[in-house]
Amino acid sequence: MPDYDFKSPRLCVEADLGEGARFSLEPAQANYLTAVMRLDTGAAVLAFNGRDGEWRCRLEKPAKKKADLVPEERLRAQTPAQSLAYLFAPLKHARLDYMVQKAVEMGAGILQPVMTQHVQASRVNVERMRANAIEAAEQCGILTIADCREPLKFDEALAAYLPCGPMIFCDERQDAESPIATLGRLAKGPASLLIGPEGGFSADERERLRGEAGVTAISLGPRILRADTAAVAALAVVQATIGDW
Template identity: 70%
Template sequence: MPSHDFKSPRLYVESDLADAEAIAATAVQANYLLNVLRLGESDTVLAFNGRDGEWRCELRKPAKKKLDLVPLARTRDQIPAPDLLYLFAPLKHARLDYMVQKAVEMGAGTLQPVMTQHVQASRINIDRMRANAVEAAEQCGILSIPDCREPIGFGTLLAGWDPARHLIFCDEREEAESPIETLRSMPPGRLALLVGPEGGFSQDERASLRALPFVTVMSLGPRILRADTAAVAALAVLQAAVGDWREG
């Protein structure tokens, strides 16, 4: 298990992190630290911004209604953000929140909503999606916030696809074969994972994907999974078979 500090509160900040350079906490962060966690001056928290690694910071109150975070020491160096592109048909409200959080925890570096024919939610709140990504990163020791992109149409996505990135397509109609063996038979390279909506992909969408040379079709077993469950299952299988769970 990594020797990270899992007990101290962690905060994502926009500002640069450098030794002794005070950062003003936002009103939300100050309320959380002072009123929810009941921390006080000289207590410490961990902060990260996706660029400068993770820092232990001391709380200081230069004024009654102001809270600063003062970096004392870097606890972890910055590592590159994951290159895994996670594509998904948007879900509604709480289930989308859950899926975004779990995708971040499972190592997605980019979150790309895709508007498919049977998509459940026609609109998506990108600010809310990013807030959920930030919360997941804060809680799980992750050092980078995934790129949360605006929705894109299914046809537009495929038309502009970089064929150097292999696309793994979870098809509920695929015969139930070992996804581990399917993934390990692929050539090495950059990866993307596509999970569809509750109603599944349309026949035209399925045919379009299967016709592309950079697409691998993967089954998630004999049971039909809900979209948010399928996301976790697919990401776990991918990371175990060809992702960053493997040594080397």
């Protein structure tokens, strides 16, 4: 575990960050620091924007219900965006929120909804996805914000991601080998992980995936997992074998 400040509040901001470059916070962020956290002028706040690394800032309160931050010291240099793309069939709101947060915590750099035949939710609120991705990044010390993308149809997703590196999909009917052994034969580098809906992939979708040379099927064991649980399990296995663990 790197040396890290776990005590100071941490915010993702839009402003450029540089020494002395004072900027105003959005009303919700100002309220959080001053009314919820009850911080006073001079308090330390960590800020990042996905471009300029992480900065320790000084809180200033120019007026009631307003708050500014003054960057004073860069604590960490900006890290590159994660190369792992997480492709998933959308779930309903609460479980989708959870899944997005956990995927970000586990190191997914791209969040790509995929509309499969048995998908549970027909619409995806991408702004809500981004809000959850930002919250997870703020809480877990992550410096890059996952790229939350508009939904793609199943065939569109394969066309977009197969040329970018190996695609791994979780097949509830695949139980011949440990996923660690299967993934151990893949090279490290950019990859995508595809998880289907609660009802699983359709027969046509499974046949299409198994017919693609760049696709690897893995099993997550003898138990049937909910899609949000499968996300955490699969991301852990992928990160431990071909990821950044």
